[in-house]
Amino acid sequence: QSALTQEASVSGTVGQKVTLSCTGNSNNIGSYTVAWYQQISHGVPKLVMFGSSLPSGIPDRFSGSKSGTTASLTISGLQPEDEAHYYCSTWDYRLSARVFGGGTKLTVL
């Protein structure tokens, strides 16, 4: 069982706005910045968001936020190439470990 909880699947149509969530607790999300990774067709994961900061080369239709112990990744103007698995991750100071969510499969209809 993952320390961070994500939706198993989310879907949306091209151009739609979708939001993925990641729920943790005060030991992890409540204390540290959350990262989001995109993994397309079980390829190499790629960092797409760190907190609300967009890594170089990532389209600005991706945005990140956090409220308490829940982080969110929003994709505005969904594109076919956004179809992928998305994982959230952060540090947990009680576990002294980096933790991942179980992943959300995003389907673009």
Add this chain to the structure above:
Amino acid sequence: EVQLVESGGGLVQPGGSLRLSCAASGFTFSSYAMSWVRQAPGKGLEWVSVSSGGGGSTYYADSVRGRFTISRDNSKNTVYLQMDSLRAEDTALYYCAKESEVVATIDGTIDFWGQGTLVTVSS
């Protein structure tokens, strides 16, 4: 350009050992912590271990603590994962990953991943 190249994966029997290596280039290796993350077939990402930039601080997932050992040689820009007492459930693609800070406990993240090396534990 950051590059991480893993090697050392393969087929090993339960109870056996394997040492993974990850050769890094394109950044000042000793200035960054390095992690290993694995992904079992059809499953999600599971963090395994991290070493600080100097190698003096290491952390492990509960699932591997006492069986796996992370180490690094900053003169060779290489991080290792020694895996002992391997079990079937250790079967996975093992990714080497660069952290964004010198120690993982600072509020950073994994910002770059290698291609991975496959470890299969089976008799």
